[in-house]
Amino acid sequence: MSATEKSFPVSWEQFHRDARALAWRLAGARAEWKAIVCITRGGLVPAAIIARELGTRLIETVCIASYHDYNEQGDLKVLKEISPALLENEGDGILIVDDLTDTGKTAALVRAMLPKAHFATVYAKPKGRPLVDTFITEVSQDTWIFFPWDLGLTFQAPIARGSAG
Numbered sequence: 466m467s468a469t470e471k472s473f474p475v476s477w478e479q480f481h482r483d484a485r486a487l488a489w490r491l492a493g494a495r496a497e498w499k500a501i502v503c504i505t506r507g508g509l510v511p512a513a514i515i516a517r518e519l520g521t522r523l524i525e526t527v528c529i530a531s532y533h534d535y536n537e538q539g540d541l542k543v544l545k546e547i548s549p550a551l552l553e554n555e556g557d558g559i560l561i562v563d564d565l566t567d568t569g570k571t572a573a574l575v576r577a578m579l580p581k582a583h584f585a586t587v588y589a590k591p592k593g594r595p596l597v598d599t600f601i602t603e604v605s606q607d608t609w610i611f612f613p614w615d616l617g618l619t620f621q622a623p624i625a626r627g628s629a630g
């Protein structure tokens with residue numbers, strides 16, 4: 466991915482609110498989803514919240530890794546594929562969930578596995594946006610989203626001291 470200049474830190478409360486907002490939209494898109502396929506690891510957290518809101522009990526994972534060192538994307542590696550039972554009818558009625566789409570490479574790979582599934586992410590950047598059916602918040606391509614599970618409480622330098630700290 467390209468160099469990121471801005472940061473968008475997300476608290477647990479904000480993530481919960483945004484994932485719940487996504488669930489509201491998905492509830493309006495279809496009466497019932499056959500299953501949720503979540504893209505690990507980031508998709509596990511919104512998938513749990515959405516499954517709770519929509520009453521979905523069948524949850525599958527597709528395990529993909531690509532960002533190895535902070536914001537450096539390497540080759541996409543599929544560590545675990547989707548169960549063949551869920552690949553029937555090209556994924557019609559299946560909901561794919563991830564935390565975000567950035568370049569769209571992960572979304573394109575999973576979309577090819579389930580072409581008729583509905584793809585939902587909590588956050589989207591412009592390059593990935595066309596690959597997603599439903600999302601909540603868009604941030605610019607040069608923004609890095611910091612998820613609550615990657616953050617801790619640290620001292621913040623006063624604004625008057627400037628970025629030098």
Ligand SMILES: O=P(O)(O)OC[C@H]1O[C@H](OP(=O)(O)OP(=O)(O)O)[C@H](O)[C@@H]1O
Nearest residue numbers: 505506507531532566567568569570571
């Ligand atoms: O649109 P893209 O540029 O493909 O990037 C988006 C993907 O990158 C992150 O996953 P990552 O591969 O870092 O693994 P993780 O979910 O285990 O953190 C994120 O959770 C998305 O799945």
Ligand code: HPA
Nearest residue numbers: 532567608609610611612
């Ligand atoms: O902006 C991001 N934040 C966290 N993980 C990511 N993986 C790709 N882009 C991002």
Ligand SMILES: [Mg+2]
Nearest residue numbers: 505506507508
């Ligand atoms: Mg991921």
